[in-house]
Amino acid sequence: MNCRYVQSRLSAYLDMELTGHEHQLIRSHIENCIECSTEFERLRRTKHLLRQLPVVQPSQGPEAVLVRLRAQRATVSQNAVIRVGWRSVRWWQMAVGAAAIGVFLWWNSTVAETPSDVTFASSTPKPLLFRSSSEPSLFRMRSPLPSEMLNPVPFNQPVFSTPILPTNYYPAHNSVPSFEGLYHTFYFQSR
Amino acid sequence: MTHTAIAQSMEQELLDREFDALVMRYYQQVYNLAYRLTGNAADAEDLTQEAFLRAYRFFDRYDPTMPFMNWISRILTNLYIDEYRRRKRLPTLSIEERFENEEGEEGEQLDIPDPGPSPLDIAESNQYKEAVQEGLMSLAPEFRTAVVLADVMGHSYEEIAEIMNTSIGTVRSRIHRGRKQLRDIIQRKYPELFERGDLK
Numbered sequence: 001m002n003c004r005y006v007q008s009r010l011s012a013y014l015d016m017e018l019t020g021h022e023h024q025l026i027r028s029h030i031e032n033c034i035e036c037s038t039e040f041e042r043l044r045r046t047k048h049l050l051r052q053l054p055v056v057q058p059s060q061g062p063e064a065v066l067v068r069l070r071a072q073r074a075t076v077s078q079n080a081v082i083r084v085g086w087r088s089v090r091w092w093q094m095a096v097g098a099a100a101i102g103v104f105l106w107w108n109s110t111v112a113e114t115p116s117d118v119t120f121a122s123s124t125p126k127p128l129l130f131r132s133s134s135e136p137s138l139f140r141m142r143s144p145l146p147s148e149m150l151n152p153v154p155f156n157q158p159v160f161s162t163p164i165l166p167t168n169y170y171p172a173h174n175s176v177p178s179f180e181g182l183y184h185t186f187y188f189q190s191r
Numbered sequence: 192m193t194h195t196a197i198a199q200s201m202e203q204e205l206l207d208r209e210f211d212a213l214v215m216r217y218y219q220q221v222y223n224l225a226y227r228l229t230g231n232a233a234d235a236e237d238l239t240q241e242a243f244l245r246a247y248r249f250f251d252r253y254d255p256t257m258p259f260m261n262w263i264s265r266i267l268t269n270l271y272i273d274e275y276r277r278r279k280r281l282p283t284l285s286i287e288e289r290f291e292n293e294e295g296e297e298g299e300q301l302d303i304p305d306p307g308p309s310p311l312d313i314a315e316s317n318q319y320k321e322a323v324q325e326g327l328m329s330l331a332p333e334f335r336t337a338v339v340l341a342d343v344m345g346h347s348y349e350e351i352a353e354i355m356n357t358s359i360g361t362v363r364s365r366i367h368r369g370r371k372q373l374r375d376i377i378q379r380k381y382p383e384l385f386e387r388g389d390l391k
Contacts, residue, residue, distance in 0.1 A: 050342035
């Protein structure tokens with residue numbers, strides 16, 4: 001066992017971190033080697049100085065940490081309320097909601113097309129969702145013609161016809177955008 | 192609120208209380224470790240607070256078979272070494288240097304008021320204690336951490352390896368090299384202290 005090997009293990013020896021056999025070998029070497037025992041003594045003093053360093057007292061206690069923790073928890077619990085709110089919606093509630101939306105859309109598009117005396121001639125067409133039942137659908141299903149009865153259309157295949165709009169459906173001429181109309185609008189506005 | 196949510200909330204409340212108790216119990220020890228690593232009260236307080244906040248964030252990952260002090264020491268030393276490296280990369284402006292503004296005029300020195308010795312500094316004004324702390328501050332952060340954990344905090348090599356997430360062989364090497372460097376510094380700068388071999 002040479003001095004280089006011993007000196008590389010002096011700190012571990014000092015800290016009692018060697019196996020029993022290795023500890024014994026180094027101990028017997030130090031007892032017989034002035035250089036290694038001097039080095040060991042220096043390291044022992046250094047460790048002793050460090051061990052004597054007092055425990056430093058903080059100028060403020062743990063209150064600052066606790067205050068910051070409370071603030072962090074408040075933020076986390078606010079976010080949790082939002083999360084829990086979403087989680088509390090059950091799958092069947094979501095399904096019922098989706099079904100309700102589906103029914104509403106279906107009703108809007110296929111509601112009974114009974115004629116009505118509502119006149120749209122002087123007003124602009126309303127958006128699809130709020131269109132009255134009296135308005136014709138662009139893709140209205142029609143009854144099969146007698147000639148088609150012999151060779152019926154498959155059940156699941158809709159028959160489309162060109163929409164025949166009632167005369168009072170067409171908007172009044174002054175609501176149709178035209179070049180002249182736009183010209184007049186801009187002309188009088190600019191005056 | 193559902194039953195599950197109430198149960199979760201109560202469980203969180205218990206965890207929060209448990210963590211608060213740990214903060215109260217270990218604050219001083221954690222601060223002491225932070226102070227011996229950073230060498231000043233302001234940085235030590237910041238580091239201590241950050242370590243506790245991070246520990247709280249990951250408290251659900253804490254394995255109670257590991258002593259809490261070891262676990263938070265790991266968080267703190269990681270934070271410290273990361274911060275040390277980050278600061279080293281940042282350019283620094285010496286307060287001793289005079290500077291020129293855009294018009295080429297030479298300005299005064301940066302007017303940073305001297306806060307003077309804090310009560311803590313006064314209490315720590317013992318020359319020998321400062322000399323040892325100064326010696327510690329001149330070590331590389333990994334060596335300083337290993338030496339402080341072993342000699343100031345009294346951890347075993349196995350614990351230090353766990354805290355620093357490294358092998359026992361590396362810990363042994365870091366402690367040995369750190370002590371040797373510290374010994375050289377103290378012996379060179381404060382030979383009388385080294386001859387005396389005692390802080391008291």
